[in-house]
Amino acid sequence: MVTDDRRNRGGIAARDARLAWWFVLPALGTILLVALFPLGWTLWESLHVHDLRMPWRGQPFVGLGNYAEVLADDRFWSALGHTLAFTAASVGLELGLGLILALALNRAYRGRGLVRAAVLIPWAIPTVVAALLWRFMFDSQAGIANAVAMKLGIMDEPLVWFISATAAWVPVILADVWKMTPFVTLLLLAGLQNIDASLYEAARIDGASAWQQFRHVTLPLLKPAILVALIFRTLDAFRVFDLIYVLTGGGPGTSTEPIALYTFNSLLQNLRFGYGSALSVVVFLVTFGLALVYIRWLGADLTGEGV
């Protein structure tokens, strides 16, 4: 290539490239060692029966046997269903609320600092802590959630939230929305602030109503930010673990168990490493599929040589 020839003159390019490899190798090596190599190992495990409770059985190769078992496993399908429902509900609410909040904040000139601090803290605290705060509020019949709901007239009688397969989802989703809406709001707010104010002026001069401005200026220009928020939140919600482990433990029974928790239980409770690995691979494949869509849509912006 022409550019390469030009750089090679003087040998700086060759020296730079050598230096670059020395710089890249430690970090890249670590990533290969602790992330990619284990991923290959998971795949290998998933093709074997490997039960840590029965070491004398060894690790016989079973081909796709574990995957066949996954597909026939009712608990897997319901865990997948819970995960998808949780993802749709929480991400939908977070994007909707986040958009409204970002639009409101974009207009506000005072109190930005306060808001930034207020929204960052729930995002920054451990998920385990967030889950415990919400578990506490919903825990007893005399807890604050019941008191508030009854005061507002939403309910007549206190509810025991965590013994109902449907009601148990309420604190789970509320906690996630509470913790993650700030993150979505920040991403969308950054997107809004990149929109050139003169576009709105031009639209106003042309007689566009507030709704038309939103529909034809804000939304199209905000699309990249919305997509980033959507994808990051979807990937994140799909692997939900901490929140549900602490809030409901997957219960009552397994009625709020997401796929990551089922996988965890197969591995470290039941010690079925072959089967658990097959579940892991399924989680990975779904995430990978979602990520591919993401890279298709936005990868060019993110990995490209932006200035």
Next chain:
Amino acid sequence: MNRLKRYGPVVAIGLLVLATAFPFYWAIVSSFTPEARLFEAPSLWPGTPVLDHYRALFTERDFWVPIRNSLVVAGTTTLFCVSLGALCAYALARLEFRFKHVILGLILAVTMFPQISIVSPLYLLLRELGLINTYPGLILPYMTFAMPLTVWLLVGFFRQLPRELEEAAMVDGASRLQAFREIILPLALPGLATTAILTFVYSWNEFLFALSFTLGPERHTVPVAIALFRGQYQVPWGEILAAAVVATLPVAVLVLLFQRRIVQGLTAGAVKG
């Protein structure tokens, strides 16, 4: 319409701050309330505060141990990742070499890895190496999410620095390595600090690996310790909430001190939530 425009933002901000703050407020108030009164007709205003739960937390439950564990694990992970990550990110942001884009794509892909998909091999590997329930047994797995995160954030920061500075230095006879050490690194300090804070926060908060690869209270990190609090007869809510307040404090302080930087880092890198 005008009224909406004028008061809408104020109302939105008010609601937002109230909704975010309330669970914290409630946890703090409750952590100073005697156990017996915790679920008795909740009152929004605190009674006379008692320190029992905090005292129990640090005497009976030895909460210092998980705090120490978390500091060691999150601190070491951050140090490792930021120093190795800075080299890697500089090369990816500034130098030309083959497979650069493949490597960038790979690192981006690894930031999206579901942690659960590598729990089984990491467990087997750590068991083989005798590292279950040790600090290295947590630091090593933490690199899986922390290293791609730091590299990704730092590439963004390095790209923002003007090229002219190091080019000028190199015209003056400095080598690439000298230019990196003497010009770029000092300029990148704010970016390095932001990255370190974010990496530390992610490592401090991590739960799945810490739950999977530790066995006993002597190596539990803060999130695991709190999640596994058990009482003799009932859930020890007072102590749990006191622990929640203690676990939130360092993160809250970091966020309040560095909020502007953190928002920049987050929105520039748009890394995982």
